[in-house]
Amino acid sequence: MTHTTVSLVAVLATVVLDLWVLRTRLLARRVYWVSYAIVLFFQLLTNEWLTSRGVFRYDPDAILGWRIGHAPVEDFLFGFALVTWSMCFWVWWGRRGVQAGPFDGTGMLRRGGARRSADDAAATRPPAG
Amino acid sequence: MRSWVYAGMLLFVLLATLPLEIVLRTRVYSRLRRFGLVLVCVAPPFVLWDVLATRAGQWSFDLSQTSGVTVAGLPLEELAFFVVVPIASVMTLEAVRNVRGWTVGDEPVDRP
DSSP states (O other): OOHHHHHHHHHHHHHHIIIIISOOOGGGOHHHHHHHHHHHHHHHHHHHHHHHTTSEEEOGGGSOOOEETTEEHHHHHHHHHHHHHHHHHHHHHHHTTSSOOOBOTTSSBOTTSSOOHHHHHHHHSOOOO | OOOOHHHHHHHHHHHHHHHHHHHSOOOSTTOHHHHHHHHHHHHHHHHHHHHHHHHTTSEEEOGGGSOSOEETTEEHHHHHHHHHHHHHHHHHHHHHHHHHOOOOSOSSSOOO
């Protein structure tokens, strides 16, 4: 199989993993697509750094030959799979209770880790006036 | 160390994401058990893919631009890549969640 075929299979496997195996459904969430866009921007920079210098060399018969900068498009499918698998398993282990949270009473993530004493004071202080 | 071309790029990614842990409290480095389990699930299939594709000649590495150390036919940097990219990915997800207040799916009450 070529880099193209394997990469397309990996994309398919990623969708199946997220939607049906782990059921993390990150692909249906805004938080995922905004995060992926940011990672993709940095992949464009870092992959260009490596491919333009020839750190990676590709067998012309294994790729389509379509490139973004110096990087074959297949690399972006590989990257999509690796990045998405990482995020999915992070959410999945959190959902299983491994170092998740902390969450507040409404089930939302409590920002900044622990509740600050100033917040407690503000919550219990009677309204002024 | 023969060359810092590849290792330098990995260091750049680690340094560029480090402020997220401090400023946006992504709490990835402080949850190493959870991150370690992510690596156990993600790294083996991707490293295997890389090893097999390298053996099949689909791609190769210019070792003169790496440390020169190889494991199973892959430069040491290439193995580190499969740790660094998951770190950056998870930190970005946590950073966006913390800034926007969006749910990612591990909350006790899930609101997509």
